[in-house]
Amino acid sequence: MHEPADVVPAWQDAWNRADADHLAALFAEDADFVNVVGLWWHDRSSIRDAHDFGFRTIFPGSVITMAEPRVRRLGTDAAVVQSRWHLTGQISPAGEAAGPREGIFTFVLERRTQGWVAVTAQNTDIAPGAQTHLNSAAGQSPVHYRPRTS
Template sequence: MVAAPEDFPTAFAAAWHSRDGHQIGALFAEDADFVNVTGLWWRDRAAIAKAHDYALKSFFAETVLTPGVTTTRLLGPDHAVVQCRFRLTGQMAPAGTNAGDRQTILSFVLRRMAGGWQAVSAQNTDVVPGAETHLNSGGFRAVDYRGT
């Protein structure tokens, strides 16, 4: 849990850098949801922790996750939406080479609990510069219609 909603992205990055998925899981409610950049949907704290633990010990083992621009919108006294643009560096590709830097926007829905704020939902979206949407035409790829 975190003391204030705007602290959540920094706490998420700190848990990421611990390389312990259970530290990420501890930021989420027992019945929380997390949808990753490819649409994998983890539906409770244990699944969120397990998936992150695997990733942080394998293809994300050398990554640095840096929070950037953050917005916080209170939805009453006990709920908030926090969105943060993160930069991810150091991801390993399947061949063992560097997969290149990425930017994502993580959206968190938080609720106030005794002792602080905890996520009940998260959605991770890759930022694809110069693209408006995706096409599935024999291979999933980002496209931009503005140039056509």
């Protein structure tokens, strides 16, 4: 990648082609990746394998649309890139169509001799109208604490 922001269209392209190899190639060999439920992978191979499984099982035929990236340079050789995303085409464990989702990706990139490479990434779901999650005997659910005004 020639610029840090290039990670966003490259991610979108790899995802929409269900290309786990191309997706993993965006990352350093020793990169970290935290997904929306807190699964944490510690190298390019694990990132590739997890996404390959996802493309075959959870997201076959899915489409992700990435928004304009926000880039924060950290000196000359590091940057944080964030982008909102919208996803359609996920399927349930029973094989039924799931509803659309939205979230925010955060990538941390480092400039190396071959160009920019992601050294870590975190993917976060957006829970509309919620401020946090609450765990209870019934499971985890998004909640809102502030009183709502009309």
